[in-house]
Amino acid sequence: MEIVVGSLLNGLVYGMLLFMLASGLTLIFSMMGVLNFAHASIYMLGAYFAYEISRWAGFVPALILAPILCGAIGAAIEIWGLRRVHHNGHIAELLFTFGLVFIIQRGLQMIWGMLPMPYRVPPALDFALFTMYGANFPAYRGFMLLVSAGMLLAIYLLLKKTRIGLIIQAALTHPNMVSALGHNVPVVFTTVFAGGCLLAGLAGVIGGNYLTTESSMADAMGPIVFVVVVFGGLGSLGGCFVASIIMGMIQTFAVVFDYTLGDLLVPLGVSVGGDNLLGEILTVPMARIGPLLPYAMMILMLLFRPRGLLGTRDT
Template sequence: MFAIVVEQVLNGLLVGSYYIVLSLGLSLIFSLGGVVNLAHGAFYALGAYLAYEVERRLGFAGAILLSPIGVALVGVLIERWFLRRLYHEDPMLSLLFTFGLAMTAEQSLRLIWGTTGLPFAIPASLQGQLLLGDFIYSYYRLTVLAVTAATIFGCWALLHRTAFGMIVRAGTRDPEMVRAMGISLRPALSAVFALGVALAGLAGVMSAPLAGIQPAMGTEILTAAFVVVVIGGLGSFWGVVYAGLLVGVVRGITVVFYPPAAEASMYILMALILLVRPRGLMGEKFEKFE
């Protein structure tokens, strides 16, 4: 029994890593722009669909590099044309906008690529399993773990080791003070939105070989992404990382003991954590969210 639980915990870390990439983008966009991006799932789906097109021409490595960039470009356009006008309005407006965008996007995916799911196989070079003692790992999932780790490190370095990151962090804390110091947040807002949706796109690419591609995939995953952000604590970088891992592990253990509650486990976890820490695991007191 102990071995099974250990195995599920290790596997849960892998599953969780995949929530992290998606939730990190959601968290970034919310922290700086104050936008609850209900279309985050749509960008995730778009990432998978673009990957389908790129992979046929340039292979999986091409897809994992180019598809998030493609999603970021779409994100920049949407931010420029629509979202930018809504930053200073009632937050309800941007919420409604992204809600509408999510539905429009899902139907557009249906119109362009059809209602059928699209096949997407695990790339040949990443097929197979690694046996470590009694434990089994698929090479593909280990690759996902490596990409996630690199992504987390990259984002962390960007936010904590660059001038751009400093503006973003300052803007998250106190946008008025940043403006008072003569720094415009506009370019940072665009860049963060693009980065955030690119992360969603990346998560979409990584999920395609595991769960296939279908138009509703974004809607299904969105709630989970929000739960991870809430558990982690709004505006907290490491909070999201810990929360993603925690959700993965709790889900794995639930599957061992009571599978019907597997998908519900993350909500129970969220409720428990909010009871103890109302701002989430690492959430801090933020003037603008109170």
């Protein structure tokens, strides 16, 4: 029981962090069709900015300024980069973001050096919120949940209640129709890209001290975010949210349930072991395959339901 409740909470926190990253990407990806490989690099930039700002001005200014900086960088990338590349096709845009990944990583190393940054949770949030079955639930995790929930609410209100939100929403599902109606689609694109980068930056501020801030932090986050977006379905923030939580839960619970494929065969009267490739595959515990499950699930989803969980159109 304690493991289940603990894991549910852990899964929720991790899922929410994924959501913060993926929500921005889902907007960009669904609307512009850009496979933005640099999204995780913006997340990394957010963490580095937050570290630098919090050194001089404290955590609260960092929480506000760093995402705005990232948003500004996003707008610059869109206006001077992607927009020019746009007419060369989606693969060109993808390669453009690919190039950005290299430049941002090496650029960060040049400015901040190769060592990890001592970016830490602010002391005001560094205490145990409550204790459950002998394990602490740190206040910072509560804060993360709060910020991501607030973000979800803000995006929801922005999309449902404002005019630009309605246009963006329409552009998510019917981009051609929106431009046919005479809306300035490039400006919408810039807004969306900058907004997506802002969200990624926010995720960096929150995630940088929860996880680690270093020049390799983008590498591992990159692909998993795509998985979340595709699994949730294009054009659906709700799907993205559900997918993030599912992925968070899966990775958490895979660690806890220590079964192997071979164990499943035991009731059938088959026992495996043995020193060969098949035996090796069957005796790998779930915990070790855990990080692979999202990819397998994404493949299955795309094969049988290409529009994703709650998507509005086929991927």
